[in-house]
Amino acid sequence: MINRIKTAGERGTIILADLTIIEFLEKLGSGFPVPGGGSVAALSAALAASLTEMVANLTTGKKGYEAVEEEMKIAAQDAIRFKQKFVLAIDDDSNAYSSVVSAMKLPGVTEAEKRHREITIQNGLKQAVLIPMTVAREAAKLMELAEKVVSKGNKNTITDGAVSFIMARTAVISALYNVKINLASIHDSAFVDKILKQVKDLEIKVDKEKKEVV
Numbered sequence: 624m625i626n627r628i629k630t631a632g633e634r635g636t637i638i639l640a641d642l643t644i645i646e647f648l649e650k651l652g653s654g655f656p657v658p659g660g661g662s663v664a665a666l667s668a669a670l671a672a673s674l675t676e677m678v679a680n681l682t683t684g685k686k687g688y689e690a691v692e693e694e695m696k697i698a699a700q701d702a703i704r705f706k707q708k709f710v711l712a713i714d715d716d717s718n719a720y721s722s723v724v725s726a727m728k729l730p731g732v733t734e735a736e737k738r739h740r741e742i743t744i745q746n747g748l749k750q751a752v753l754i755p756m757t758v759a760r761e762a763a764k765l766m767e768l769a770e771k772v773v774s775k776g777n778k779n780t781i782t783d784g785a786v787s788f789i790m791a792r793t794a795v796i797s798a799l800y801n802v803k804i805n806l807a808s809i810h811d812s813a814f815v816d817k818i819l820k821q822v823k824d825l826e827i828k829v830d831k832e833k834k835e836v837v
Contacts, residue, residue: 674790762794
């Protein structure tokens with residue numbers, strides 16, 4: 624059984640995910656840096672997951688699709704799991720960026736303070752890389768699920784399935800932009816090289832899948 628997504632009061636950290644669409648858009652368009660592109664990437668992935676779920680649900684129980692009914696039921700449940708992850712990532716991404724900003728405001732007068740400030744900033748930047756990297760990786764998996772519902776699902780919803788695929792791909796590319804911009808400020812070369820390889824592999828993967836689905 625899939626658990627529902629917890630609200631801000633229950634989880635204690637979610638703020639953005641509980642806003643109405645209008646409220647989120649107003650906050651996004653404000654003069655503050657959060658929410659930003661990383662949160663939008665996660666939201667794009669959540670929207671893609673919901674559309675994938677919809678197509679799977681509109682296939683289940685329909686005449687002519689009996690052979691894929693069980694597969695579509697599983698696809699719908701998988702889409703819900705993806706959606707839950709991405710909704711949480713909307714706030715996780717903004718929180719990671721806010722942590723870096725807070726670290727930059729730490730005192731840096733003494734040598735000890737400077738070292739502590741630098742370490743805290745670098746750790747924060749790594750989190751600001753790992754969160755969108757996870758979104759990109761999961762959104763790439765969602766692309767595969769969307770491809771399945773497009774190819775096997777209700778043909779009357781094929782454009783909805785196509786939009787879900789496109790939105791998932793957009794989430795991957797958008798999240799990777801955030802990964803790369805934050806990597807530029809990280810001093811740990813081994814960490815940077817490892818993530819850059821993952822970025823390149825994902826970019827190749829989603830480009831190939833795009834060509835296949837289109």
